[in-house]
Amino acid sequence: MEAVQESGTVKVADRVKALKSKGIDVISFSIGEPDFPTPAHIVEAGVDALRAGFTKYTPSSGIPELRQAIAEKLNNENGIEADQSEIIVTPTKHAIFMTIMALVDRGEEVIMADPSWVSYEPIVRIADAVPVPVRADEETAFRLNPEHLAEKITNRTRMIIINSPNNPTGSVARKQEIEAICDIAKERDILLLSDEIYEHIIYDTRNYSPASFPGMKGHVITVNGFSKTYSMTGWRLGYLHADRGLLEGIQKVQTHSITCATSFSQKAGVAALKGPREPVQRMVSEFRKRRDLTLKKLREIPGIDIVAPDGAFYAFPRYDFDISSEKMAEYLLDEAHVAVTPGSSFGSFGEKHFRISFATSVENLETGLDSIKDALAKL
Ligand SMILES: Cc1ncc(COP(=O)(O)O)c(C=O)c1O
Incomplete structure (x- = not known):
């Protein structure tokens, strides 16, 4: 520590x-x-769940109703072929934490943009792994440049973290950049952790999910959540999606850490995904x-x-x-x-x-x- x-x-x-x-x-x-x-309809769903006594443990991966709604969202909005069995409901930050704990071994390297969100580097260090920053300042309009990234790859590289739209810079990766990073991941057999928590807070452009590109499903862990899009930071609700092969280890961390996400927050999450835009x-x-x-x-x-x-x-x-x-x-x-x-x-x-x-x-x-x-x- x-x-x-x-x-x-x-x-x-x-x-x-x-x-x-x-x-x-x-x-x-x-x-x-x-x-x-x-939004009021989301609060109501949470309150209704509390009043109805929905206050106990849920299945560890999340309630089926929410996992189904998330799978539909990923298919319809992100072009990711997702099944509800490939989803774990958990607070977003915990999704990132569990993914790195489960999938990155001691001494392995994790590539990330510099600057990037405050918690990626510490989480990689907590996993006893090695953070590898890639310069992503004004020179590349704060975007992760695939060529600069490729220069940092070694035989110890296990994972690349992509965060688009980005905290702290607000940069959004271009389609060609995501494609090029996907090609590198496939070629070198490296995992991508795609943190898409700001996907809906976007101006004049659009975001691309790496898991929607051909042949990428087995390489990408997509992380997203309700905090920013639905102004639900205190509900502690998010999720991750990955191929079942990758999910197994992450699921073990979930069961032995938080067990499941908060029950009534999950009901509110269903209302968020199914409700008015x-x-x-x-x-x-x-x-x-x-x-x-x-x-x-x-x-x-x-x-x-x-x-x-x-x-x-x-x-x-x-x-x-x-x-x-x-x-x-x-x-x-x-x-x-x-x-x-x-x-x-x-x-x-x-x-x-x-x-x-x-x-x-x-x-x-x-x-x-x-x-x-x-x-x-x-x-
Ligand atoms: C880039 C990024 N990822 C993940 C998170 C974590 O989100 P949550 O608070 O929903 O766990 C944040 C929160 O600020 C963030 O900015």
Whole structure:
């Protein structure tokens, strides 16, 4: 565990608390969850399940009704030939954790973009395996370049993690890039872990699931969840899909760790998948407005460069000042009273960046980005 770093976001959260306790108003751009309530019909389904006494263990892989709804979703929306027997219902982060624990051996290598989501690297380290970062900064518009990735492959490479749309950069992989990565995986017999949790939060482009490409089913573990699309972070509900051969080990980890996902959350999950799409569409169109506002305001700040995010609800600006991203986050908190996440939390190529979550109100974005502009003008 000594090799596992504490999350860089914790320090910022502690400082925010300290400022707030002094009565100082802090605007937070550091939150990784939609600021919308869970849609009412989903809440109702959860409450109904509780009232009906649906409060006991469920089958370890999830209730058949939900697994069936997920299989249909994967077939219809993602073009993945999925059967309900190939699905495990579990919180999304746990799906990633179990997949790596079950399928990656000590000393094996796992390739991931740098920058990428804060937990991939620590999970790989917890499995006593070796994280292998691939530079994916502005040079490649924050996308994982298949040629750069191929250079990192050795005979110990076991897995490649793809996260599109990406946290923290909002980049979305192009079809040719996914195809090229799939070809590498097939040729070198490497697994792909595809984290598609932001798939519906996407602007002007579309996402591709690696498991939908020919011959890929036996190579891909697709991970997805309800947290972001349906604003259900606290319900702790997600799932993974893989070929039965890969599923067996993961299933053992599930039964010996959390047993099953929360019973009434699973009923709510069925309502999410089968219910109206309007709440999701409304949320995404609101995120689009905020993304455009965030981009416009960031582009007005001297010393800031920004690649437009195609998905998720994050902007990842690069700054041209000679201080580390941890110090920058501290400075912005103290000087502008705005909390951002330091870019280095996401990997070494995240240095000289900070992450802004635009899952907050237009007023907060207006005020917070103006304060950032004023604070940076003093540097
Ligand atoms: C890229 C990515 N994957 C997985 C997760 C985990 O999602 P959950 O909270 O649903 O477990 C997150 C959450 O922030 C994320 O950003």
